[in-house]
Amino acid sequence: MTTATLGTWRKPPLAYVVAELVISPHYSIGSAIPAIQDALRREYPRTVEAMEIHVEATAAPTPSPAWRLLSADQTRGVQIGAKSISLHATSYTDSETFMALWSHVLNALGSADLQPFVERAGIRYVDLIVPSEGRSPREYLAPPLQGMPTPPEADMQHCMWISSYQIEGVTVQTRTATPTPAGAVWPPNLNALPLQKPAVLLAAEEAIQSGQRIGFIDTDCQAEVQTIFDPADLASVYSKLHEKMSKTFDTLISDLAKEEWK
Template structure:
């Protein structure tokens, strides 16, 4: 786990902690920005995100009230080369990176940023820990090579169709519950430039050149692990939960790809 593949397929990773709301987030911005700048994230931006809140439902009556739309302040801190960044919101902290080295390096950097925010605002509790990986699977053999790199269960109908039929898009999704976390494993097969799932649009980080050059049949292995539950805010507990999530991601990823793929990424 501590060794990086020579040609790792990871092109985007995000770790996130949801915590108690900090409604006056803007008042802490100068302190957070100063610490983030010294930690290697000098590019600072403010943004606004839209949040939707559903009105409470009474009894068995159908939902009649429209959702309430709120503007939520967002503080964004990026490295000079735009390969990694933190997004601080009123109830969440996220770390994004497009230059994945090892899980240990990712976890250490995430915890470093989380500690900075905690020092400034004094968080009370955590509510959800999440870890998500996007891997680009591009076998040398093109579309036919996907069968050598991916498990049959995520290939869709492509292996059963006539040779003169082209698959433009295939999607598989599996929900997994391990003893300690939930994992959502998706595989998207498509043709064209490499992109991102519709529910995940990264902000401010730049994808590595070798992934931006992808334009053809490829698969995106999207593995999202999470732990729900409110706990008093504890950095050591959160770091241990990240390890649990990484183990969960590994279970799903190992079931999705083949030993041939792993060997190719290591060579």
Template structure:
């Protein structure tokens, strides 16, 4: 993501080389790994051409410095690309950020229609457009050996320009945006959604809170996609003479103990299609307007059909397990963002960050 983060400590760097005794350095911290053959595309996974190497993190502890004041100054950005239909996301000149999600996992609600109707009034000033939809899934009955189709309603409350959407399902209340200024503005928007929920259902039980930031890494300014990442991937891109990496998907999960217990999942790739550079298990809201970054990636794919791009997807979440507490959730969102931002900066190179921040020289 693109806005400046407070000082935090996730170790001294990233090193992905596997030691002979089964230990790796992840963000400067030692952790044990387990190797096993791939079966039916399990995750976490690491793919190179037709060979799959599963890397499962057994244990890793990272820490973030305590007593860090969150910056509240807002840094608004105006895109230098007048041809883009939307400004670049984040406060950096060429920010790679494409999509951001904040999501509450709710204790399941049997009938969400009354809640949707109640939420519409407090949400209308910022989200005046409503779209109804349905989720389709299957319930597998192992005893009978049959699968039954299930449907559940969902409601999308869209902003007037279509760049932000509040999503309500029987067990989720989320905020999706494709237009982003900085973390302060986004968390303030999320706080507005929490206030709307508090106004109509103050006793709602919250299971978890999560944030997800998706960045698209394009080959630009004379740099390859791999140049934007911290770690040396040259041995992966061309492990043998005459070989070229054609597909890769990486996922690493972390358990983080401070400043609050939470988990972080980092997903990245260097060989994604520019027409659909989405990470695994990622769904955009159909009605939401695509970000400038996603449009730029799609334009590259149209102009150069063989082009490849990368992505970095950082998904952080923390257990809540209590009734709605708006101030507590806002504070948790701020701490989760600090974790996400630190992870982003440890995964991406200084050279890449400098270009994203300052643009072409």
């Protein structure tokens, strides 16, 4: 059983992190894969060919090739496709480490001289709520997010809150589920790579199997970029995104959550 975790908290709820660039369709990106492989091979020695399914509002879903470069311990993966490039992780030391890993990927893309047009930059954190004995998932959210009042005898089956706001050019979208629908762990639209499971995910799966309720906090920060790819400029964009992510998460969780997790 892995004990991998994300971050430095005493009992971190963070289960999955994604940094992503959405690019204007770059259909010759496959020709640059060998150079990117060479630049990243030490950290991501395994390559898996895959297919991405793109869903457009005005057309049928279309598949396109993608490449996954995976770390030897399978706790991190880089996915490269014609419309997006992303780094996925289920284990790292702290946020600075993750940003350094992402910067390394961006520099590898830069050295391959792809020069894609970047539409949007984003970072997404998915935290799992596994309540301690005698607690309910909703108690880990800030009081305004704990849901509608119910009769004492009611058994809440599923409760989700969704919000979106903009601050200093960043769009922040949050989703909370306390509890999640029966049997569900991840948010419904998370396209997770088959990475090593962190400790909190194993705990969540065990809780579900024993009939307990869990929850999630899904935070997604995005910024429009609309410029030619430049690793240095993007580093500052992601620094800003992470700042908004961190501040948002602190507003979403309760004092109980901070006491148990930090």
